[in-house]
């Protein structure tokens with residue numbers, strides 16, 4: 001297959017086209033903007049045959065898709081930080097109504113103050129909205145994950161958010177294998193040819209209900225969420241057969257004999273991976289773990305990976321912050337490791353505000369934890385190093 | 386005067402009895418007429434309002450069609466999305482009617498409505514105006530008139546600002562069709578619904594719908610108050626085409642003083658003579674302006 005140079009946003013737009021999306025509605029925000037520009041361009045030239053609607057706000061972008069998905073159309077939008085927060089109410093609505101909408105969120109810091117840096121707190125703040133969340137580490141993964149997400153959302157009837165870092169992925173060019181349309185059609189069933197609603201079949205959709213009924217709705221969402229990890233594994237097998245690539249729920253390297261494990265999510269995973277061999281020669285043996293699927297949390301997979309008794313220390317790198325509690329991935333990790341065979345100590349390197357993870361910074365953080373025994377609640381701040 | 390006669394009304398009912406409206410509910414009657422005019426080939430998108438309840442709570446349903454609920458500020462965008470989704474799936478016929486209260490139209494839904502109007506989305510947006518947030522217990526909205534009591538403009542801090550002119554706002558978007566109507570003039574109301582259904586693009590209907598619970602009016606006076614609103618020239622029955630061509634559909638012959646309309650309502654009971662005179666002056670001025678617009 002021919003490889004092409006493209007950035008994360010171009011890969012996202014291409015995936016939307018290949019997925020034969022029927023309705024796109026979106027509103028621009030840096031660093032997501034070039035996705036909607038690319039789609040608008042393809043739409044204007046007739047190479048994207050779906051409907052493209054340029055709405056007046058992110059709130060309306062998501063409301064529009066809720067309408068389109070109610071009608072049964074395959075729907076997509078993309079946003080970032082303030083735009084995602086502006087949609088918040090509707091994110092709950094989309095998952096409560098079990099609408100298979102797919103959305104890209106390009107990570108960017110929430111104001112105040114204004115900033116364009118790739119902090120992850122925007123998407124992590126939407127953790128409890130009932131959406132599937134998948135964090136990508138490279139451009140090929142963005143393209144592939146969006147394709148997978150449509151299939152996943154439509155089969156589970158849970159909306160899916162594909163997340164990646166602003167600029168370091170959205171605007172960075174990498175070599176990508178663009179799939180053929182026939183491959184995508186083979187993997188992702190064509191969108192429905194008929195509307196899901198019809199006035200001659202009267203219904204009262206999402207009408208007011210009581211606590212017991214609502215609790216059942218919530219329970220069902222949760223139970224379906226719990227099946228998502230297995231569903232993804234199966235889909236990845238099929239994906240591999242068609243495209244020759246696949247992705248694990250959690251990426252990991254060297255956990256069998258590592259004493260110190262570096263945990264992160266998103267493009268920082270690329271950085272850590274690239275310097276991992278050199279890190280191991282300096283101090284104790286290092287391993288690497290990357291959160292990819294974040295909701296539902298593949299807790300059993302992660303616990304199995306970190307349950308190794310020789311793992312003494314885990315350094316979680318969070319480019320996000322829940323002020324008063326610490327890094328969000330670190331919190332999730334310590335919660336899921338409760339009652340497992342994990343016996344190590346969890347340390348945190350916090351890069352909130354979008355501080356860049358350089359190999360030098362990583363080395364300094366590792367030096368800090370090398371001597372330390374217990375540091376469960378002490379955060380190492382990237383800006384202090 | 387009107388294109389429709391009472392005899393033209395469909396005998397068929399698409400709204401069933403046993404719905405959840407209070408006695409004397411203006412919005413319930415308005416939607417009953419709306420459904421008669423539209424027939425069953427519509428999807429109704431309902432935003433948070435009294436109509437979220439009137440349409441039936443699980444597992445009930447009072448409208449004989451597909452009803453979809455949506456979050457409070459999202460009515461116009463959700464309705465537009467439903468229409469676009471249906472079109473994408475090859476259904477070009479089904480009409481989408483968005484139903485919102487004055488709060489969902491004048492206040493929290495205005496941005497989305499403005500966006501949908503600018504894009505000229507192919508939906509019929511129906512605002513039933515009971516002049517306050519009634520579902521949550523009569524808090525003021527920007528459709529609450531000057532001098533009205535509400536639970537957020539309690540005595541003696543009655544509403545001091547005038548009601549927003551939503552028809553001018555919608556006309557300024559140059560949408561193909563906008564009209565006002567009320568339940569005391571069903572033949573006018575139904576002919577406007579029909580006209581709206583025959584028009585493409587964003588159509589806006591502003592329905593004046595008294596709320597006995599909120600207004601403190603007798604439950605058997607709903608239709609009478611609707612009529613008085615028109616007869617006092619407070620609520621002119623008009624049409625606006627392409628944001629430019631104004632028509633007054635009904636010219637009240639005699640001049641009914643505004644007291645006749647205000648007096649039966651407890652929400653206005655603390656107004657003194659001076660304030661009533663101020664309201665009368667405002668009504669007169671607005672009517673003159675409207676007459677000038679139609680003369681052009």
Ligand SMILES: Cc1ncc(C[n+]2csc(CCOP(=O)(O)OP(=O)(O)O)c2C)c(N)n1
Pocket residue numbers: 433434435436456457458485486487488489490515516517518519520521526
């Ligand atoms: C974002 C948001 N804010 C507040 C509410 C609470 N709420 C539900 S209905 C309503 C008032 C609706 O008023 P209106 O649109 O005039 O319709 P009515 O109740 O009078 O029929 C309010 C404030 C909500 N559902 N969503």
Ligand SMILES: [Mg+2]
Pocket residue numbers: 486487488513514515516517518519
């Ligand atoms: Mg109201």
